[in-house]
Amino acid sequence: MEEGMTLPTGAVQTIPARSGIAARVKKDQFIKVINTHGTQVVDAWAFNALDLTEWMSMEASRASFMKLAAAVGDTFVTNQRKPILTLVEDTSRCAHDTLMAPCDRWRYGLLGVEGYHDNCRDNLHSALANLGVVIRATPPSLNLFMNIPWTADGELAWGEPVSTPGSYVRFRAEMDLVVAFSACPQDILPINGVTGTTTDAHFSVE
Amino acid sequence: MEEGMTLPTGAVQTIPARSGIAARVKKDQFIKVINTHGTQVVDAWAFNALDLTEWMSMEASRASFMKLAAAVGDTFVTNQRKPILTLVEDTSRCAHDTLMAPCDRWRYGLLGVEGYHDNCRDNLHSALANLGVVIRATPPSLNLFMNIPWTADGELAWGEPVSTPGSYVRFRAEMDLVVAFSACPQDILPINGVTGTTTDAHFSVE
Numbered sequence: 001m002e003e004g005m006t007l008p009t010g011a012v013q014t015i016p017a018r019s020g021i022a023a024r025v026k027k028d029q030f031i032k033v034i035n036t037h038g039t040q041v042v043d044a045w046a047f048n049a050l051d052l053t054e055w056m057s058m059e060a061s062r063a064s065f066m067k068l069a070a071a072v073g074d075t076f077v078t079n080q081r082k083p084i085l086t087l088v089e090d091t092s093r094c095a096h097d098t099l100m101a102p103c104d105r106w107r108y109g110l111l112g113v114e115g116y117h118d119n120c121r122d123n124l125h126s127a128l129a130n131l132g133v134v135i136r137a138t139p140p141s142l143n144l145f146m147n148i149p150w151t152a153d154g155e156l157a158w159g160e161p162v163s164t165p166g167s168y169v170r171f172r173a174e175m176d177l178v179v180a181f182s183a184c185p186q187d188i189l190p191i192n193g194v195t196g197t198t199t200d201a202h203f204s205v206e
Numbered sequence: 207m208e209e210g211m212t213l214p215t216g217a218v219q220t221i222p223a224r225s226g227i228a229a230r231v232k233k234d235q236f237i238k239v240i241n242t243h244g245t246q247v248v249d250a251w252a253f254n255a256l257d258l259t260e261w262m263s264m265e266a267s268r269a270s271f272m273k274l275a276a277a278v279g280d281t282f283v284t285n286q287r288k289p290i291l292t293l294v295e296d297t298s299r300c301a302h303d304t305l306m307a308p309c310d311r312w313r314y315g316l317l318g319v320e321g322y323h324d325n326c327r328d329n330l331h332s333a334l335a336n337l338g339v340v341i342r343a344t345p346p347s348l349n350l351f352m353n354i355p356w357t358a359d360g361e362l363a364w365g366e367p368v369s370t371p372g373s374y375v376r377f378r379a380e381m382d383l384v385v386a387f388s389a390c391p392q393d394i395l396p397i398n399g400v401t402g403t404t405t406d407a408h409f410s411v412e
Contacts, residue, residue, distance in 0.1 A: 059264070059307035059346040068305070068360035079344065081312035095360065099274070099305075101265035106287040137343040138285065140265040152358050154274035154301065 015042060015201040018185035020123030022131045024049060025177040025205050030170055031085075033181065034202040035092060035145050038165035039193025041184040042201045043102045043120040043141040046076070046084050049176040052133060054078045056085060058098040058140040068150065069095035075174065076142065083174035090170070092163035097143035099156065103186050104138075111188045123182035133178055144169060146184075146191055158189045221248060221407040224391035226329030228337045230255060231383040231411050236376055237291075239387065240408040241298060241351050244371035245399025247390040248407050249308045249326040249347040252282070252290050255382040258339060260284045262291060264304040264346040274356065275301035281380065282348065288381065295376035298369035303349035305362065309392050310344075317394045329388035339384055350375060352390075352397055364395045 012034075015021050025031055033042055048054035057079040064081070065074040075086040101107075102120035121138050128135060147159030173179075181203060187196045218240075221227050231237055239248055254260035263285040270287070271280040281292040307313075308326035327344050334341060353365030379385075387409060393402045 053343070057307060059305065060313075062362060063306045063313075066362045068356060068362065079307070079310075081310070081316055099265065100269045101263060101285070104285075104287070107266075107269075110287055137259070140346065150274060150356070150360065154356065156268060156272045156274065 010204055010206045012202050012204045015181045015183045015203060017183050017198050017200045018118040020120070020127035020180060020182040022127035022133065022178055022180040023205060024131070025173045025179055027173055027175050029173050030088070030206045031173060031179060032168050032170045032204045032206065033144055034166065034168040034204075035161070035163045036165065036202050037199040038163055038167065039161045039197065040199045040201045041146040041161065041186070041192050042144040043124070043182040043184055044144050045124055045139055045141055045180045047133075047135065047178040048078060048084070049178050052135050052178070054080050054082070055135075055139045056142065058142065062098060069098055084177065085171040086174060088170050088172050089168075092145055092167040092169060094145045094147060094161060094163050096169070097146040097148040098140075099148055100143060100146070102138065102141040102143075102182065103184060108188070113188065118185035120182040120184055124180050127180045127182070128178070131178060143184075158191050160190050160193050216410055216412045218408050218410045221387045221389045221409060223389050223404050223406045224324040226326070226333035226386060226388040228333035228339065228384055228386040229411060230337065231379045231385055233379055233382050235379050236294070236412045237379060237385060238374050238376045238410045238412065239350055240372065240374040241367070241369045242371065242408050243405040244369055244373065245367045245403065246405045246407045247352040247367065247392070247398055248350040249330070249388040249390055250350050251330055251345055251347055251386045253339075253341065253384040254284060254290070255384050258341050258384070260286050260288070261341075261345045262348065264348065268304060275304055290380050290383065291377040292380060293375060294378050295374075298351055298373040298375060300351045300353060300367060300369050302375070303352040303354040304346075305354055306349060306352070308344065308347040308349075308388070309390060314394070319394065324391035326388040326390055330386050333386045333388070334384070337384060349390075364397050366396050366399050
């Protein structure tokens, strides 16, 4: 896709397995992210198209909707507390994780991987580079379909997705955006279903 | 304090009410943060002294110790997954919040404040500037003594601190650091005890 190009309305785009893709979205458009094969975590980020230092903030969003995970009707906000994405529909039955960092090369090193491993952090920056966009930090990601259960004592665990093939989330863009998605290449822990499985996912802008 | 100066060992420094302070700390030194008056939230950040783009990451730390809040013995890690601060002692009985963004000017605007209000985000950057340090983003903060209870359903609330005057936390520095603290100026919500109260806190490096 050419730099700065807006997606054709409604076109379904592939988020290739273990890889990332970014797109420009206009205010009031809807973004649908589809868990095509049912068990793929998709890390998501959103940036103000006019100021790339303003991004969707998990820590400000939790303080806004006062939950660990958003429900339909909840709005994510930026690091300037402005509405950026509203969750308007969700057929996945998932509590989309807001707590965990996107995976990165160091994470895989700690998990015993030698040499390079695809990772969501690098996927984000590569996807943005394909749009001609550079950011100077890696914001915490919204981890779509990712199942991180918590206990009353605050213990966390790595769960498998509870979504089903073709289930999706739909967001309304509350400002002109750059969005980025990474089909998480985590194949050491079972967060993408049966350990070792990583698949494509899809999204559309309407 | 002069730029780059290391604190005299053991000297107790004031974190002035509604304000911030930063300091350089050597690997294996201990940092004690004291809730002098018992109900003051202290937002905390830590940066690799040799690379200020590497900072203590709440989202990577939760993924490391697998809890919403650290317990004694747990180690916070950086956005490169390296150990940075270990919680070695805690007399406060608090679950130090890792979930909420540091307060900022926009937050107070949403709370109905007109004009400028002191805030932890600006306190961070001002405190670092006093050390001659500039960072290009605002990392999520570790909110010491801040009481954000969660429910099994993932609902969050703004609680009052449960700490007592003089109670403290003690950390071991796992690398050479720049640390920054802000005595949270939140006087609209009751997170610093009785609404409207903001006080000094203190810290020392040993």
